[in-house]
Amino acid sequence: MARADKLTIAAGTPGIDLMNAAGGAVADVAQTMLTTSDLPSVLILCGPGNNGGDGFVAARLLHERGLEVKTLLLKKPSSLKGDAALAYAAMSEAGVPQWLPLTPASLKKGLTEADLVIDALFGAGLDRPLEGGMVKLAGMVNAGGVPVLAVDLPSGVNGADGSAGGGAVRAERTVTFFRQKPGHLLFPGRGFCGVVDCVQIGIKASVLEEIEPDLTLNDERLWRQDWHSPAAGGHKYDRGHAVVFGGPVHATGAGRLAAGAALRAGAGLVTLACPPSALMVNACHLTAVMVRPLRRGEELSGDVEDEGSAGPIREMLEDKRLNAALIGPGFGVGPQTRECVMAVLGAVETAVLDADALTSYSSSPEALFFAIAGCRGPVVLTPHAGEFRRLFPDLFSLDKLSAARQAAQRSGAVVVLKGADTVIAAPDGRAAINGNAPAWLATAGSGDVLGGIILGLLAQGMPGFEAAAMGVWMHGEAGRQAGPGLTAEDLAPYLKPVIARLVEKPGQGAHEIR
Ligand SMILES: NC(=O)C1=CN([C@@H]2O[C@H](COP(=O)(O)OP(=O)(O)OC[C@H]3O[C@@H](n4cnc5c(N)ncnc54)[C@H](O)[C@@H]3O)[C@@H](O)[C@H]2O)[C@@H](O)CC1
Numbered sequence: 195m196a197r198a199d200k201l202t203i204a205a206g207t208p209g210i211d212l213m214n215a216a217g218g219a220v221a222d223v224a225q226t227m228l229t230t231s232d233l234p235s236v237l238i239l240c241g242p243g244n245n246g247g248d249g250f251v252a253a254r255l256l257h258e259r260g261l262e263v264k265t266l267l268l269k270k271p272s273s274l275k276g277d278a279a280l281a282y283a284a285m286s287e288a289g290v291p292q293w294l295p296l297t298p299a300s301l302k303k304g305l306t307e308a309d310l311v312i313d314a315l316f317g318a319g320l321d322r323p324l325e326g327g328m329v330k331l332a333g334m335v336n337a338g339g340v341p342v343l344a345v346d347l348p349s350g351v352n353g354a355d356g357s358a359g360g361g362a363v364r365a366e367r368t369v370t371f372f373r374q375k376p377g378h379l380l381f382p383g384r385g386f387c388g389v390v391d392c393v394q395i396g397i398k399a400s401v402l403e404e405i406e407p408d409l410t411l412n413d414e415r416l417w418r419q420d421w422h423s424p425a426a427g428g429h430k431y432d433r434g435h436a437v438v439f440g441g442p443v444h445a446t447g448a449g450r451l452a453a454g455a456a457l458r459a460g461a462g463l464v465t466l467a468c469p470p471s472a473l474m475v476n477a478c479h480l481t482a483v484m485v486r487p488l489r490r491g492e493e494l495s496g497d498v499e500d501e502g503s504a505g506p507i508r509e510m511l512e513d514k515r516l517n518a519a520l521i522g523p524g525f526g527v528g529p530q531t532r533e534c535v536m537a538v539l540g541a542v543e544t545a546v547l548d549a550d551a552l553t554s555y556s557s558s559p560e561a562l563f564f565a566i567a568g569c570r571g572p573v574v575l576t577p578h579a580g581e582f583r584r585l586f587p588d589l590f591s592l593d594k595l596s597a598a599r600q601a602a603q604r605s606g607a608v609v610v611l612k613g614a615d616t617v618i619a620a621p622d623g624r625a626a627i628n629g630n631a632p633a634w635l636a637t638a639g640s641g642d643v644l645g646g647i648i649l650g651l652l653a654q655g656m657p658g659f660e661a662a663a664m665g666v667w668m669h670g671e672a673g674r675q676a677g678p679g680l681t682a683e684d685l686a687p688y689l690k691p692v693i694a695r696l697v698e699k700p701g702q703g704a705h706e707i708r
């Protein structure tokens with residue numbers, strides 16, 4: 195953002211114009227939040243930098259529009275610099291009532307009189323967690339019972355990584371500028387933002403051509419051009435033949451969920467390969483998905499030591515039409531599973547490794563990464579936080595974005611670090627943060643469906659990072675469509691309207707990374 199501001203200013207837009215636009219947007223949203231009182235009263239908390247400057251602009255505009263405005267300042271106006279000093283001067287000239295220092299006492303009184311609080315203390319310039327007196331002030335705002343509108347970020351939230359180590363102001367709404375920041379999407383920061391409005395203040399999208407950000411919000415612009423509807427004269431094999439390696443007879447559901455999702459996500463054919471003992475139960479439940487018993491597969495899954503057990507997988511994957519494989523859900527943890535993962539990575543073009551396939555490498559992650567390096571096409575790992583910690587124990591303490599990025603670089607795989615704020619990271623440094631997943635997706639088997647969706651997209655020939663990101667997005671959209679009360683079984687059918695909408699909005703040409 196600092197570079198976006200600088201480039202815009204260098205191209206001839208004065209900084210104060212940006213600040214006036216930013217403060218104007220804050221004032222507009224503030225007014226939409228004030229509907230009940232005849233003479234609404236707004237308490238504006240202003241910090242020492244440009245975030246405070248936006249607060250001065252909003253104070254002036256709301257005063258000019260006839261609202262009662264009170265400003266509490268963290269630092270004396272004489273210490274203000276640059277655009278914030280200009281905005282303060284304009285506010286004073288406009289006759290906004292005299293400011294008061296921000297103290298526990300002035301805040302307490304202000305909160306009793308206010309219909310709305312505007313938090314313009316710290317934004318992008320937050321350079322350390324809140325501490326001491328600031329923690330207390332934020333706590334008072336949060337306990338005050340008055341709705342809060344945050345300028346750019348709720349004060350205390352780090353925009354770059356979503357951390358909020360010292361706590362933060364809890365906003366009902368947040369107005370941010372130009373583009374959402376990681377802190378609006380990553381928890382815990384996301385939990386402090388409320389509804390986020392991203393407004394345009396005169397920064398041209400073309401600045402991104404120079405900045406070349408390698409981080410984006412996960413939306414269509416990232417992957418839509420890599421996904422295609424079936425060709426008019428096409429064949430099912432044009433869309434790939436995906437294979438899911440399913441678990442033993444007592445753990446068949448995960449594989450079926452994944453296989454069904456892969457087919458619904460558009461793979462031309464899907465086969466669920468399983469031990470013969472699990473064949474009947476799978477066959478009874480599946481129709482369009484094909485089932486195949488793996489010869490000698492009875493002892494295939496789980497933790498039984500048997501060097502030769504991966505043979506049937508290798509044999510099966512000699513059929514090169516089987517171009518994408520998923521292994522892990524319900525598969526069992528142990529040396530047997532490692533053998534099978536090695537067989538998959540050595541034979542198939544592209545693969546998704548999930549759940550037990552990841553956990554089986556807790557004590558030997560390097561062996562897994564070595565095998566990934568030898569795989570012909572992209573490999574996608576889909577760990578939840580627990581699985582991630584087992585594979586990358588030293589990265590777990592990092593913020594989620596850095597953790598996923600370093601894991602991708604280390605493993606050579608696309609890493610989908612799941613959760614409410616799933617991060618998708620590629621070995622080449624690109625990353626995306628997902629924002630559309632409803633909390634209803636936190637339900638048993640939902641991750642198996644995600645693995646299947648990504649598998650289906652890989653089978654269709656999408657590149658790894660784009661397939662993973664699109665899969666996560668589709669999973670979120672299907673969750674939204676399925677709505678409250680959903681279970682994992684509901685998700686695959688809801689991919690149909692999600693895909694239908696994508697087909698209605700074809701080819702977006704060159705995409706803008708934001
Ligand atoms: N031209 C621009 O750069 C624009 C900036 N804008 C606003 O400017 C903001 C960024 O302004 P700044 O870079 O001045 O930064 P901020 O105003 O966010 O905060 C910087 C100040 O806060 C202090 N500080 C940081 N963390 C602290 C903590 N934990 N406890 C106490 N003090 C702390 C810093 O020492 C510094 O004095 C954006 O968030 C946005 O609201 C907008 O007006 C749009 C245009």
Ligand SMILES: Nc1ncnc2c1ncn2[C@@H]1O[C@H](COP(=O)(O)OP(=O)(O)O)[C@@H](O)[C@H]1O
Pocket residue numbers: 578612613614615616631632633634635636637638639640641642643644669
């Ligand atoms: N609070 C949440 N909000 C949105 N999505 C969530 C939330 N918690 C989990 N998810 C998503 O639900 C899925 C759960 O996957 P996983 O943990 O592997 O569960 P399972 O093994 O039961 O399938 C992941 O895609 C994850 O991103």
Ligand SMILES: [K+]
Pocket residue numbers: 245313314315316317344345346347348349
């Ligand atoms: K703020």
